[in-house]
Amino acid sequence: MLRLAVRVRRDHAEVVLAELLDLAPAGVEEVSLDAGVVEYAVYGAPGELPALPDLTAAAGSALVEVRTSEVADDWDSRWRSFHRPLVIGERLSVRPPWEGRLGTEVELVIDPGQAFGTGSHATTRLCLELMLSLRGGGALVDLGCGSGVLAIAAARLGWAPVVALDNDPAAVDAAASNARVNGVSESIDVRRHDLRVDPVASAETVVANLVRALLLGWAARLAEVAERPARVIAGGLLVHEADEVAGAFGAAGLAEVERRESGDWTALLLGRQCG
Numbered sequence: 001m002l003r004l005a006v007r008v009r010r011d012h013a014e015v016v017l018a019e020l021l022d023l024a025p026a027g028v029e030e031v032s033l034d035a036g037v038v039e040y041a042v043y044g045a046p047g048e049l050p051a052l053p054d055l056t057a058a059a060g061s062a063l064v065e066v067r068t069s070e071v072a073d074d075w076d077s078r079w080r081s082f083h084r085p086l087v088i089g090e091r092l093s094v095r096p097p098w099e100g101r102l103g104t105e106v107e108l109v110i111d112p113g114q115a116f117g118t119g120s121h122a123t124t125r126l127c128l129e130l131m132l133s134l135r136g137g138g139a140l141v142d143l144g145c146g147s148g149v150l151a152i153a154a155a156r157l158g159w160a161p162v163v164a165l166d167n168d169p170a171a172v173d174a175a176a177s178n179a180r181v182n183g184v185s186e187s188i189d190v191r192r193h194d195l196r197v198d199p200v201a202s203a204e205t206v207v208a209n210l211v212r213a214l215l216l217g218w219a220a221r222l223a224e225v226a227e228r229p230a231r232v233i234a235g236g237l238l239v240h241e242a243d244e245v246a247g248a249f250g251a252a253g254l255a256e257v258e259r260r261e262s263g264d265w266t267a268l269l270l271g272r273q274c275g
Helices: 010-023 051-060 074-083 122-132 150-157 167-183 212-222 237-253
Strands: 001-011 030-032 037-042 063-070 086-088 090-095 106-109 142-144 162-166 188-192 204-210 231-238 253-263 267-270
Touching: 001 010, 001 167, 010 037, 010 212, 030 106, 086 122, 090 122, 090 150, 106 150, 122 150, 122 204, 122 231, 142 150, 150 162, 150 167, 150 188, 150 204, 162 167, 167 188, 204 212, 212 231, 212 237, 231 237, 231 253, 237 253, 237 267
Parallel strands: 090 106, 142 162, 142 204, 162 188, 204 231
Antiparallel strands: 001 037, 001 063, 030 037, 086 090, 231 267, 253 267
């Protein structure tokens, strides 16, 4: 098994991640390093890893380093140790299937596979915290659902109906599988959706844990339609990106209600403006 890693400064990471996901749509591993550097990695057998000439051209001078290394034979156990349970207060926890029960009111079991996490990344955790601050109920869309953590949490917290959307077929499969494991497959409609070209997805509540460019594009399209959500949780943002994204949603009639931060990351709760 080989590991192909791309290291880039945090302020240039978005363009590299977008290009790398085009080359490896099943997902990438993200590791924050010292000195404001982030590393994205994909795994595969020799001959199966993506070629990177397009990535190099797109990233230009932003690309710091590309390296390939052989993964030790115990990579599976080391990978498992990387995915730890997440506990938010006494109410909600998210754990991989090989960890024991945690005793919270709502407990999700999420298999991260090799492409997705269990929800412990700051972006997902911040979205979950904002969801817990709201009273569950009404329709909810999880836009860019990944492994389905937010959609499954929503179904368990009282939102219905719940729709989980993602453009990556691997994410659709993972979310559907995790919904079955958590006993909410009949409560969640999981399907493929390209938010850049498909009809604008909306519900009373929308959770969108995406990158800045996708959030800005969706906000612009949202401003052009009559049906808009009453509230949006927007995650996946670096702290310095939050003002720009909040402004874009403001133009779509959704004002910032709350902002939460964790390290370099932030998430926004936005609500429909009256009048």
